[in-house]
Amino acid sequence: MTPAFLIIAVLTIVAAAGAMTLRNLIHCALAVAVAFVGLAAAYLQLNAQFVGFAQILVYVGAVAIVIVFAALLTRGGEPSSEAIFSKTWFAGLGVTIAVLGVLTWAITRSVVTQRETAPAPEVTVKQIGDALMTKYVLPLEVIGLLLTAALIGAVIIAMRDEVKK
Amino acid sequence: MSEFDQIFVTLKHWLLGQLANVVPGALLPVLSALLSIAAIIMVFATLFAIMTILERKGLGRIQNRFGPNRVGPFGFLQPAADGIKALIKEDLVPRAADKVVHLLAPVMLVVPALLVYAVLPIGRNMVAIDFDAGLLFFFAVGAASELAVFMAGWSSRNKYALLGAMRAVAQMVSYEIPLILSTVSVVMITGTLSPVKMVEAQVGQGGWLPAWFVFTPWGFAGFVLFMIAANAEANRSPFDLPEGESELVAGYFTEYSGFKFALFFLAEYLGLFAVSGLGITLFLGGWQAPFPALEFIPSWAWFFAKLLGLIVLFIWTRGTLPRLRVDQLMNFAWKFMLPLALINLLTAAVWHYMPPGSPRWLVCSGMVVGPYVLLGRGLLAGKHVAKRIYRYAE
Amino acid sequence: MLGEGIIKGMAETARNFLGSYVSAERLTTVQYPEERAPQIENARQFPFLVFDGQDPIQGLRCVGCQICEKECPPKCIYIVKSKDKRADYKGQLQLYPATFDIDLSVCMSCQICVEVCPFEAIKMDTAYELSTTDRFGGLLVNKTQLAKSNEHYRKIHPTDAAVSDTVLAAEVAKAQAKVKAEAETKAKAAAEAKAKVAASAGPQPAPALTV
């Protein structure tokens, strides 16, 4: 565990915790953005430049903006008066511990841990691009189609009022 | 290469060599980075000062005024006076403002604006980090400034500020798409995301013109689209609705005063220089001289000469064009810029696969001019464009 | 075609830019501290009190009637009446203002004080460089600072001053005529009374000469 990883991990976890516990909705959204940046830093630290930058570009540049806009347009910036923890928090805690236990048990018993870990491959952006355009071209196109359909759908939803008139 | 060309590189190496005797070796990379950072901050902050005075004087002359002419010879020390004024002004924070976010917003805006310079090659061997995915880094970091703008507008608890922030974010998100799409054509042709390699791809002469991408049909169209989108990204006139003085006081930084206000200006201009620098790198041959005969002038001087040229262009357009309306702004982005940028990708592909020669030129020029004319006709078709008649004024 | 207008506009601004270096008529700016634009006659800035004669304080036309104080919309005039009286320009005994202050920072140059004054005592000045380094005391202008001669008024607003002078001259003439008429009626009355006395008292003494 390098110091850099430690800093990034602490930053990400604190930001994520803040996103859950802060009272003001916009503050939560900003904390989420910080958590996104922390994740991106973690990717960069693993030498995954493309994923790291794409994470910032997409999540901080677009998703965080969508979140704050949604928070702003749907309700006021006033902090809610409800309690942060729900009344059944102990039940949630129980479920969490149970899931954690099962997962830990499964992972330690898994055959994967017995295998030798291969050295991390050096992947350049060029290789990612080549792979996307050759081996994975069909999934890429399918995703593109899906997104286009979603885009057109959004436009049609936004247009409906005008058509009615 | 001449020594003058590499003078700053040599200087840095010499400095590091000297420092190596005093500090432990483990610190040297940090020091090297610090040196680059200091140089970038100093040079571009100075450029910011120069641009403010050039802009004010230029706009003045365009409007047949003198512009600032009191401080120093011909008023050229005005930025110093402005800086001192900004520093000694009272720093006001509205009582209802969200203090922490209000404080963080200008910082969050300046940091990405400075970070993007890391990947700009401002001369031969003069780039802070030679990333493989430099272009991606540029846009990723630049996208973070949208959140800062939103933070500034929201935390001020002011309706004008919030409206300005909403407008700014909507505008930046919309124009980021043509901005990135226009650069993708260069990525397609060069096959790399590294700005350094992109400059290298434009070495030499193509016929009597330098082999810069702006001198190809797709490159020219891409450059124009890029510059328009860059203008919008920087919130400058005619796309300055987010801070339209006549309607929103100062937009998202209405509630800032003193040095924080100056920071907003700094970030805006730094962003403008950065995006112009990227435009130079992508389309105008980066730091290269246009002709081999002119190569005795150092590469960094060429970069800054081109940058100054673009700055003059920005000032000129600002002095000429009136502000758009919000609907015009969005229509322009989605109905004009986006289709042209997409068609331009196709043009770049055609250019790549056709053998060099005049047929290629003809086909690609047609692919650029045709859609432009048709789209222009289509958009103007239902519009009544005439001299406005005022009912009450006049 | 699309973009044509932009090119035309750019050419126009370029012409302005270059033209401003070539032809001086394009630059209409007046470089203020060194040059000044000529003032028009109806310019008005801040009121002053008119005095006649040599002594600014003794010669003030103001009689301290406080009409302007009541009418001033932002209430920036402060007047304290005197206890004693002194003769005004007509020779009539009048009060005078013991204190007359105007707050420069509050005055809005509306000229209402001038319009309501029945004595032609307060007029608008054209001086506009009124800044001081003391924003409290320096902006409270007192009687001594406000007093300016009628010659000054004639200089800055010749037309208005001429009107005001005729009004005052007419007033003086009227007052004199009235004095004269009163004196005459008095004299007449005296003469008549005397005549009556003489008539009733039989033999007449030599008639007394009255002026």
Ligand code: SF4
């Ligand atoms: S000009 Fe108007 S505001 Fe000023 S003192 Fe006279 S009445 Fe008052």
Ligand code: SF4
């Ligand atoms: S200036 Fe005129 S109105 Fe005002 S107190 Fe004197 S005489 Fe009266």
